[in-house]
Amino acid sequence: MSALSEEAVAKGREQRQAMPLFHRFLPRSATGILRPRTETLVLGALLVFVGLLSLAPLLRLVATALAPAGNLDLSRLARLVASTRVAEAAWNTAEVALASTLLAVALGTAAALAVCLSDMRAKTAWVFAFILPLMIPPQVTALAWVQALSPSSLVLRFLGIELPFGTRHPLYSEGGIVLLLGLYNTPLVFLAVRASLARLPGELVEAARASGAGPLFVLRTVVLPLARAGVFAGAALSFVSSAGNFGIQALLGIPARFPTLITLIYQRLNALGPGALPDMAVLSLLLAALITAALMLNGWLGRRHDQRVEGTARRVVLPLGHWRRPAELFAWVFLAATLVLPLSALFSTSLVTGFGQPLSLDTLTLANYASALYRQAAIREAFFTSLWISAVAAATLMAASLLLGYFLTWHRSLVVQALQITCELTYALPGVVIAIAAILFFLRPLPLLGISLYGTVGIILAAYLASHLAVALRPTLSGLAQIDRSLEEAAQSAGAGFLTRFRDIIAPLAAPSAAAGGIIVFLSLLNEIQVSILLVSSGARTIGPTVVFLEEGGSSTLAAAVGCLMVVIILALMTLASLLSRWLPKGVLPWQAH
Amino acid sequence: MSDLRLHQLGKDYGSRAALEGISLTVGSGEFVAVLGPSGCGKTTLLRLIAGFETADRGEISLGERRVSGPGLHVAPEKRGVGIVFQNYALWPHMSVAENIGYSLKVSGTPATERAQLCESALELVGLSGFGARAPAELSGGQRQRVALARCLVARPSVLLLDEPLANLDVHLRAAMEAEFHRLHRTTGATMLYITHDQAEAMALATRVAVMEGGHLMQFAPPRTLYREPASEMVARFIGKGQLLPVEAISPLASASTSTMADLTVLGVPHRLRAPAGSARAGGAVSFHPADLVPAAPDEAGFAARITTLTYRGSHLEAEVRPEAAPDTPLTLHLPDGAGHEAGAALRLRLADGWILPPAGAATRAEAA
Numbered sequence: 001m002s003a004l005s006e007e008a009v010a011k012g013r014e015q016r017q018a019m020p021l022f023h024r025f026l027p028r029s030a031t032g033i034l035r036p037r038t039e040t041l042v043l044g045a046l047l048v049f050v051g052l053l054s055l056a057p058l059l060r061l062v063a064t065a066l067a068p069a070g071n072l073d074l075s076r077l078a079r080l081v082a083s084t085r086v087a088e089a090a091w092n093t094a095e096v097a098l099a100s101t102l103l104a105v106a107l108g109t110a111a112a113l114a115v116c117l118s119d120m121r122a123k124t125a126w127v128f129a130f131i132l133p134l135m136i137p138p139q140v141t142a143l144a145w146v147q148a149l150s151p152s153s154l155v156l157r158f159l160g161i162e163l164p165f166g167t168r169h170p171l172y173s174e175g176g177i178v179l180l181l182g183l184y185n186t187p188l189v190f191l192a193v194r195a196s197l198a199r200l201p202g203e204l205v206e207a208a209r210a211s212g213a214g215p216l217f218v219l220r221t222v223v224l225p226l227a228r229a230g231v232f233a234g235a236a237l238s239f240v241s242s243a244g245n246f247g248i249q250a251l252l253g254i255p256a257r258f259p260t261l262i263t264l265i266y267q268r269l270n271a272l273g274p275g276a277l278p279d280m281a282v283l284s285l286l287l288a289a290l291i292t293a294a295l296m297l298n299g300w301l302g303r304r305h306d307q308r309v310e311g312t313a314r315r316v317v318l319p320l321g322h323w324r325r326p327a328e329l330f331a332w333v334f335l336a337a338t339l340v341l342p343l344s345a346l347f348s349t350s351l352v353t354g355f356g357q358p359l360s361l362d363t364l365t366l367a368n369y370a371s372a373l374y375r376q377a378a379i380r381e382a383f384f385t386s387l388w389i390s391a392v393a394a395a396t397l398m399a400a401s402l403l404l405g406y407f408l409t410w411h412r413s414l415v416v417q418a419l420q421i422t423c424e425l426t427y428a429l430p431g432v433v434i435a436i437a438a439i440l441f442f443l444r445p446l447p448l449l450g451i452s453l454y455g456t457v458g459i460i461l462a463a464y465l466a467s468h469l470a471v472a473l474r475p476t477l478s479g480l481a482q483i484d485r486s487l488e489e490a491a492q493s494a495g496a497g498f499l500t501r502f503r504d505i506i507a508p509l510a511a512p513s514a515a516a517g518g519i520i521v522f523l524s525l526l527n528e529i530q531v532s533i534l535l536v537s538s539g540a541r542t543i544g545p546t547v548v549f550l551e552e553g554g555s556s557t558l559a560a561a562v563g564c565l566m567v568v569i570i571l572a573l574m575t576l577a578s579l580l581s582r583w584l585p586k587g588v589l590p591w592q593a594h
Numbered sequence: 595m596s597d598l599r600l601h602q603l604g605k606d607y608g609s610r611a612a613l614e615g616i617s618l619t620v621g622s623g624e625f626v627a628v629l630g631p632s633g634c635g636k637t638t639l640l641r642l643i644a645g646f647e648t649a650d651r652g653e654i655s656l657g658e659r660r661v662s663g664p665g666l667h668v669a670p671e672k673r674g675v676g677i678v679f680q681n682y683a684l685w686p687h688m689s690v691a692e693n694i695g696y697s698l699k700v701s702g703t704p705a706t707e708r709a710q711l712c713e714s715a716l717e718l719v720g721l722s723g724f725g726a727r728a729p730a731e732l733s734g735g736q737r738q739r740v741a742l743a744r745c746l747v748a749r750p751s752v753l754l755l756d757e758p759l760a761n762l763d764v765h766l767r768a769a770m771e772a773e774f775h776r777l778h779r780t781t782g783a784t785m786l787y788i789t790h791d792q793a794e795a796m797a798l799a800t801r802v803a804v805m806e807g808g809h810l811m812q813f814a815p816p817r818t819l820y821r822e823p824a825s826e827m828v829a830r831f832i833g834k835g836q837l838l839p840v841e842a843i844s845p846l847a848s849a850s851t852s853t854m855a856d857l858t859v860l861g862v863p864h865r866l867r868a869p870a871g872s873a874r875a876g877g878a879v880s881f882h883p884a885d886l887v888p889a890a891p892d893e894a895g896f897a898a899r900i901t902t903l904t905y906r907g908s909h910l911e912a913e914v915r916p917e918a919a920p921d922t923p924l925t926l927h928l929p930d931g932a933g934h935e936a937g938a939a940l941r942l943r944l945a946d947g948w949i950l951p952p953a954g955a956a957t958r959a960e961a962a
Contacts, residue, residue: 037669486683489646492670493677494697494748501671504696508687 038498043415046404050419053466054426057441061433064440065281080282089259090286096177096249096260097242097294103182104238108189109231111331115190116197117223117318120328124592129335131591134187135570137527139247139547140563144342145180146171146251147349147560157358172256177249181242183338188241189234191590196230197223202316215318232302239294243287244430246530250548261287262432262530269534277440284433291428343567350560368561379546379562386543389457390525393464397472398518404469405476405514406506410485420473427470431463431530438463438535457540463531471524472517479513479585480506516584519577526573527566597622597657598643598752598784604651605638612638613808616652620752620786620801625778627787627799631831635808636788640754643786644677645670656751676750676783680757682741684729690716690740691725697748715743718780719773735766739773746781755787759794767794774798792832796820804828820882822852822867822948829880829950836886836924837878838916840864843949844873855949860896860918868949881947883911886926888940895941898924903936910934914942 067073080086111130115123133141149171170176200223208218224231249260254267265283268276320327349355352363372379404423407416426434442453442462453459487509491501507514529544536545543566550559574591581589603616613635620626628636641647643654645661645668654662656675661668684693691712698708716722719739729737738758745753758774759767775798778785789795795802796816803813804827812824823829829837838859845855845868855868859879866879889895898914901923905911909927912934916922926942928934 484681484683486679486681487685489644489670490677490679490683490685490744491696491700492646493644493673493675493750494700494744495671495674496696496700497669497671500700505685509685 039411042403042498043407046400046407046419047415049400049465050404050422050469053462054422054469057434057437057466058426058429060441061281061284061437064278065285068278076278077282077285080279081286085259086264086283086286089261089264089283090290092174092258093243093260093262093287094290094294096174096181097239097290099178100181100185100242101235101238103178104185104189104242105231105235107182107186108234108238109193109227111186111190112193112197112227112230113219113223114327114331116194117219117316118327119317119319119324120331121324122328126331126335128591129339130190131187132571132574133184133339135523135574135591136567137247137529137544137547137563137570138184138245139251139529139544140346140527140566141184141342142180142248142251143547143551143556143559143563144346145176147355147556148342148345169255171252173252174256174258176256177252177258180248180252181245184245184248185238185241187590188237189231192234192237193227193230196227196233200226200316205316205318218318229302232298236295236298236302239298240291240428240430243291243294244432244530246430246432246533247548250533251551254552261290262430265432265436266533274439274443277436277443280436281440284436288429288433291430295428346560346563346567349557350564352557355556368557369565371558372561372565376558378541379543379558382541382543382546383565385457385541386526386528389461389464389542390522390528393461393468393525394472394518394522396465397469397521398476398514400465400469401472401476401517402507402510402514403502405473405480405510406502408473408477409480409483410488423466423469423473426466427468429467431467431528431532432534434463434467435531435534438466438531455537455539460532460535460540460542463535464525464528467531468521468525472514472521475517475520475585476510476514479510479516482585483509512583513585516589519573519580519584519589523570523573523577526569597624598786599655600639600643600652601655602652603639603642603649603654605635605642605647606650611808613642616810618803618810618813620784623782623784625785625787625798625800627789627795627802628805629789629792629795629802630805632790634805636790636805637756638808639805640677640756640786640788643752644675644754645673674748674751676745676748676753678738678741678745678753678755678758680760682729682737682761684737684740684744686729688729689725690721690727690729690732693729693740694725694744694747696744701748711747712743715747718746718777719743734762735770738762738770742777746777746783751784753783753785755785757789758787759789759791771797804831806831822869823880824951825953826878826880826950829878829948833882834925835880835882837880837950838919838922838924838944839876840879840949841876842873843868843875843877845869845871857949859944859947860916862894862896862943864944864947866944866947866949869951871951874952877952878950879944879947880950881944883925883927885944885946886924886942887945888928889943893943895943898940898942900934900936900938900940903928903934905930914940916942 066077068076114120115127120126146169150169151167171180204222204226205218208222209215213221244262246262246266250263250266252258253260253263259267261283265280269280348359350368351365352359353365353367357363373383374380404416404419407413408420438459439454442459445452453462483506488501488505491505496504527544528542529548532542533545533548536542543562547559547562547566550556550562577584577589578592581592598620600616600618603613604611605613616639628639630636638647642649642662648667649662652663653660656673660666661673684690685696688696691709694712694715695703695708698711703711712725713722716724719742721736721739721743724732724736724740729740732740741758755774759770762770771794774785774787777783778798787795787798796819799816801813801815802819804811804819806827812819812828814822814824819828819832823832823835826837829835840857840859843855843857845853847853848870851870853868853870854865856863856865857868857877857879858864864879896916896918898916900912900914902913903910904913906927908930910930912926912928913923914926916924924942934940
């Protein structure tokens, strides 16, 4: 090495000694001169990305709720908690979330046991249909159920059941909300329990059977205790999802005059406008606190008697014997009642011009579909907005999750972990909370540009990016974990700098997992409602909330047609993703059997 | 090809020192093996040299260029160090030729020149015509060769090899050992070879660095390690070495660093090899199973009893317990068919042995 660079080294050292504190944060470049490395710059960009989209809005929310004038001021909180309406809504939220979680855990666990351990036939098809309700947007599910069980339901009439006219709709009640939330979250529990059953070492079951235990006894004494981690994980997911499920709570709860925290937020914000934001920030925090408390209780219960199992996972079968046929029959009847019944009601409603009209050759019409796709520009535009905004979010989040995943997998530091916790938190919080935070943060005009994102597509996209980074991150992380560290190190010792390594080695190897993450983000954003319901405006409308607006406006048949279109699009995309699954890592598409 | 110099290198994981005070110099074109049991710090040492870990103390220089020192850490991609990973780390989404040509592509070598260099690198490792294959289509030995070619093509200042034979079966190992020998001769590359297998280290290296517990125990040619271990650890580690206490060591006057010394082993007078120095009241002798032999009728010997006999084909391996030191089992080789039986008594003596230098002298020997 030349004398010149020796000199540079010496100079660099002097500089560092002059700035002892600063240099600790900046990795040193090749010659030792103070210069931030590319890695540092990329990490900085990620920090800004997550910081601006997720952390800053949430902090703004907390500040607005608890310290509006800069110092701690709990008077607003005290006033709201003391109000009977808020207390009632909070209590109702806790009650329906808990009750529906119990229902989902019972159904989901039973289904997972049947699929993983029994010798039931045609599992692949059944699992696909069983997971499907999870992919259907909840507002569409709610609409379908409302129409299926309404007094003028075509499907019920077809089945020969007639509810007397004038009776209150049976689903417009707390029980109805619990039932639909429970059914909606059953696949979530199913997936969590199935994952923990898939890790169960077969020897443990075989050893129990060799000790003389019958199938039911083995189930109770060996399988269920070892699957409890999955059951609790599923319960946590279900509770969070129920408490924040706007579609079902709004479509059933508002007509039933059964307030929950998120319907209360929605109604007050609609009635009072941005002036209600500080109150809504407090309600959002209440909801977040409720969920946090439930998660902590769940975590505490789940950790007790937690068992780690060692050994290789192997599929074991506990034969159903002569119960097989009845069990299969029950499984398919369950699907018919929970999937076919509501969807066929939705479909038949979409084919008539007025709700309650009998479906016959005379009344059959495609007018609703024509309206949705062609005549009503607002609906058509909402479809397109949802399509491109979901595509942009999915692509952005794929790239961000690859970069963030890289740091999480190989360069874990406190900063990187804080980033992960932030995006997990933004994902776990109900969409309505994220939306309130986004409004509070983005309401003021952006610096330099001088325009406000509020009321534009921009704020929806920003909230989507914040709330769904964790969705994209999960499969990407599991893909990165499969890549041997030495593959990157080999490129590094071959002289490749960070961006070159990332482009040539890491991105191609992790691409399938990131793509899987992107697909799931796209699918869940396309019909998204929880976040966008508070963010849409006449100028920026997505398709998810449109169903609710149509239903609220009395256009049930048009809402049904839009709902059917959404289901068709989801089914098409799921089929497409299944066709691509050969190139995707195993187990990332939730609806596929293992 | 430049030399590699480490000076007082240290690395901590949490509060535990994974490496401490490692100083050694590898000459240009030398083949050095780093040998030690698992957890001795040899992989940490390799990762420090490659730049994947940052040293907490000490310095690393490659040739004239300091790459690691207080406040200085040159990124791995800027070090020009080649590394062959234990699992080869071939990029599965690239062909063999793309793998080999990658460092040239990064450095901006034109495509035609790159192709030429790749082909000659493949030729060097005996894989001509394999360029278009995918790594998954190759056998373990072939992957190893591709990994080597990928490093050699970049003309690294130092080639680091991390247990490169650990994942190969026994037959391939012998072939690859010969291959490493040949490549080292033809390329003249400076190589640092990490292994836990002492047979590999002794067969390949011009010098071996023995490590334990994050410390460098001895750095010497294989023959010196075997015949003149610097410490108890090296003596026991290399070639099934054994130790016995000795008394009344009086070295004969000598101008060289090693000499002969008169001493007693278990009360029996012996004349054995020893480092030059002054007389000592006691110490330890290191020797190998073949050095322990039955005493001839006219020779002095110590009494021992055979506890077990194991048939080893060319010889019987006997475990014996000296009567003067029944808690120190010793191993020796006895000719098969000589009528030895378990439980029988024997008179034994040391035909050869090396008196260990006094403790503390070893650290001085390392620095040399």
